Amino acid sequence: MSPxxxxxxxxxxxxxxxxxxxxxxxxxxxxxxxxIFLATSRRGEIFAAPVTNRIVxxxxxxxxxxxxxxxxxxxxxxxxxxAGTSIGTNAAxxxxxxxxxxxxxxxxxxAIREVxxxxxEAARAMGASPAQIVRHVLLPEARPSIALGLTLAVVSLLxxxxxxxxxxxxxxxxxxxxxxxxxxxxEMMLAVVAVLIVMVQSAQTIGDTIARRLDRRTRxx
Amino acid sequence: xxxxxxxxxxxxxLADFQPAQAGADPVIILDRxxxxxxxxxxxxxxxxxxxxxxxxxxxxIVGIIGRSGAGKSTxxxxxxxxxKPTGGTVTVAGVRLAELSERQARQHRxxxxxxxxxxxxxxxxTAAGNVALPLQIAGESKAKIKRRVxxxxxxxxxxxxxxxxxxELSGGQKQRVGIARALATAPKVLLCDEATSALDPETTxxxxxxxxxxxxxxxxxxxxxxxxMGVVKAxxxxxxxxxxxxxxxxxxxxxxxxxxxxxTTRSFLQTLSSAKLPDHIRTALTGSAKGAxxxxxxxxxxxxxxxxxxxxxxxxxxxxxxxxxxxxxxxVGGRGFGTLVIAVPSDSASVEAVTAALTRLELKAEVLGYxx
Ligand SMILES: Nc1ncnc2c1ncn2[C@@H]1O[C@H](COP(=O)(O)OP(=O)(O)OP(=O)(O)O)[C@@H](O)[C@H]1O
Ligand SMILES: [Mg+2]
Numbered sequence: 007m008s009p010x011x012x013x014x015x016x017x018x019x020x021x022x023x024x025x026x027x028x029x030x031x032x033x034x035x036x037x038x039x040x041x042i043f044l045a046t047s048r049r050g051e052i053f054a055a056p057v058t059n060r061i062v063x064x065x066x067x068x069x070x071x072x073x074x075x076x077x078x079x080x081x082x083x084x085x086x087x088x089a090g091t092s093i094g095t096n097a098a099x100x101x102x103x104x105x106x107x108x109x110x111x112x113x114x115x116x117a118i119r120e121v122x123x124x125x126x127e128a129a130r131a132m133g134a135s136p137a138q139i140v141r142h143v144l145l146p147e148a149r150p151s152i153a154l155g156l157t158l159a160v161v162s163l164l165x166x167x168x169x170x171x172x173x174x175x176x177x178x179x180x181x182x183x184x185x186x187x188x189x190x191x192x193e194m195m196l197a198v199v200a201v202l203i204v205m206v207q208s209a210q211t212i213g214d215t216i217a218r219r220l221d222r223r224t225r226x227x
Numbered sequence: 228x229x230x231x232x233x234x235x236x237x238x239x240x241l242a243d244f245q246p247a248q249a250g251a252d253p254v255i256i257l258d259r260x261x262x263x264x265x266x267x268x269x270x271x272x273x274x275x276x277x278x279x280x281x282x283x284x285x286x287x288i289v290g291i292i293g294r295s296g297a298g299k300s301t302x303x304x305x306x307x308x309x310x311k312p313t314g315g316t317v318t319v320a321g322v323r324l325a326e327l328s329e330r331q332a333r334q335h336r337x338x339x340x341x342x343x344x345x346x347x348x349x350x351x352x353t354a355a356g357n358v359a360l361p362l363q364i365a366g367e368s369k370a371k372i373k374r375r376v377x378x379x380x381x382x383x384x385x386x387x388x389x390x391x392x393x394x395e396l397s398g399g400q401k402q403r404v405g406i407a408r409a410l411a412t413a414p415k416v417l418l419c420d421e422a423t424s425a426l427d428p429e430t431t432x433x434x435x436x437x438x439x440x441x442x443x444x445x446x447x448x449x450x451x452x453x454x455x456m457g458v459v460k461a462x463x464x465x466x467x468x469x470x471x472x473x474x475x476x477x478x479x480x481x482x483x484x485x486x487x488x489x490x491t492t493r494s495f496l497q498t499l500s501s502a503k504l505p506d507h508i509r510t511a512l513t514g515s516a517k518g519a520x521x522x523x524x525x526x527x528x529x530x531x532x533x534x535x536x537x538x539x540x541x542x543x544x545x546x547x548x549x550x551x552x553x554x555x556x557x558x559v560g561g562r563g564f565g566t567l568v569i570a571v572p573s574d575s576a577s578v579e580a581v582t583a584a585l586t587r588l589e590l591k592a593e594v595l596g597y598x599x
Contacts, residue, residue, distance in 0.1 A: 122347070124343060124345055124347040125347055125349060127309070127343075127347065128341065128343060128347040129360070129364070130309055130336075131307050131309065131336060131339070131341040131418075132336065132337065132341075132360065132361040132364050132412075133332075133333040133334060133335070133336035133337040133361075133364060133365070134333070134364045135330075135333060138364050142349075142360060142363060142364065143349060146349065146351040146352070147349060147350060147351055149351065220351070222350050222351050222392040222393075222394060223350045223394055224394055225394045225395055
């Protein structure tokens with residue numbers, strides 16, 4: 007592979023990392039509170055608001071069931087509004103974030119629901135407020151599961167980011183299509199796939215390690 | 228345990244026992260409390276408690292015993308205000324939690340410690356971190372939290388394990404952390420919901436000893452929810468028997484043990500190991516005197532008569548042989564409580580004479596059956 011092509015590959019890798027990192031961060035920022043709300047607002051729960059819970063749940067489900075590629079196209083006007091353009095890396099972050107948010111919300115919700123209800127009972131008996139229960143009990147106890155779930159989200163985002171590439175979003179997907187497919191350069195296609203594999207593997211390994219570090223539920227030597 | 232020497236049963240409290248001061252103020256008052264849960268779907272409400280009245284004095288250990296579903300946990304949740312009664316009033320330390328705002332109720336809950344069957348410790352926090360939790364919730368300063376945590380871990384004998392996570396502790400150690408945590412905010416009342424039910428007998432004994440010591444040293448009032456009579460026997464001053472949401476019997480532990488009135492109480496007492504006959508006698512026991520040579524009689528010693536040589540006098544008086552099959556002295560509600568199983572000749576005259584003589588001595592005698 008020529009040095010120029012290598013430079014292009016490097017840049018595309020950087021773009022992908024940038025898109026995924028920003029979308030994952032924004033998605034967590036928006037999705038985590040949503041997930042906390044979904045996990046604690048059913049009837050009888052600490053932030054009980056059953057009606058709102060159902061509405062939010064429905065919106066989250068609707069977003070999640072929209073195929074990503076359709077979502078990208080459908081929200082173009084919104085993307086333009088937010089990013090000022092509908093092509094390029096920054097524009098791609100908008101649909102990526104919108105796809106990541108409900109996904110992460112459900113991940114956080116299920117992680118929190120796994121927390122032993124006895125711990126909530128104990129905290130309430132101590133006189134903890136709902137906010138204190140979330141902060142001191144639910145989030146710390148759900149941390150290992152949240153870490154694993156976020157890893158899953160990042161891996162999915164890597165896949166999605168390749169998809170936005172196909173519609174002009176930049177990054178590795180874009181590169182693979184333009185060089186590998188349209189200009190028929192199989193070695194570039196191969197290189198793109200290889201880089202994505204390394205990224206997914208690394209994300210998974212890092213995520214697993216963090217989750218294991220956080221998890222104190224089992225004895226260890 | 229055959230033919231043991233039967234030590235005198237003292238009616239005076241044992242040295243390590245401190246009865247609640249007579250006339251001390253009640254800290255927990257349940258006045259005609261009822262609790263019904265509205266069903267989710269249509270249907271009749273579930274009545275968990277009905278017309279329960281109980282008054283628990285300061286510094287007292289009260290056992291509340293009942294089968295699964297009797298309403299024990301509901302009772303606890305009413306005391307700490309996590310549930311509101313549907314009838315009657317619950318007053319703790321002069322305050323009716325049900326009438327407070329949620330915010331005020333939270334403040335008050337800090338004066339009531341709670342210990343759980345399954346410990347309910349945060350897996351992500353060390354022993355020290357768990358004990359610190361109620362203090363953090365109460366908004367205490369870091370320095371104060373550290374001081375108090377060290378103090379409490381020392382009290383429950385876990386100073387060395389302070390940095391271990393719950394997964395690295397034994398059941399008994401976890402419950403010690405649970406107790407230290409419950410005591411963190413220096414509560415007046417400690418509610419223990421099946422605190423020893425997940426522990427083996429030896430560990431149970433240690434935890435009960437710890438609770439007795441806490442009452443002695445800190446003067447904390449303890450409500451002990453359990454389904455095991457052994458737990459009540461070991462440390463409760465008073466006991467209330469709960470059945471289908473009602474208190475069916477209540478009184479000082481010793482009195483309830485020596486003269487149970489309600490069938491439920493009796494069946495709970497029968498679960499005690501001391502109430503069980505040795506296997507070789509139990510299997511040989513028949514209901515009829517026909518063909519049997521001896522009658523098996525259980526005698527209960529609950530008072531000062533035990534200091535007299537009852538059995539030898541009985542044998543001399545009635546000119547019969549008395550055989551001791553098993554015997555045991557336990558401490559119930561801080562007093563000695565003896566159970567003796569004897570064999571006497573099976574003819575009805577002897578049996579009647581023996582039971583009459585024992586009754587005259589104010590001992591409780593019960594013919595259990597006959598053996599060949
Ligand atoms: N939140 C609730 N909603 C509906 N019914 C309830 C609720 N909590 C308890 N009950 C019912 O009230 C009754 C008493 O329950 P409780 O948990 O107090 O029993 P318990 O004596 O603690 O039993 P266990 O020994 O099994 O813990 C049961 O019939 C139970 O089904
Ligand atoms: Mg219970």
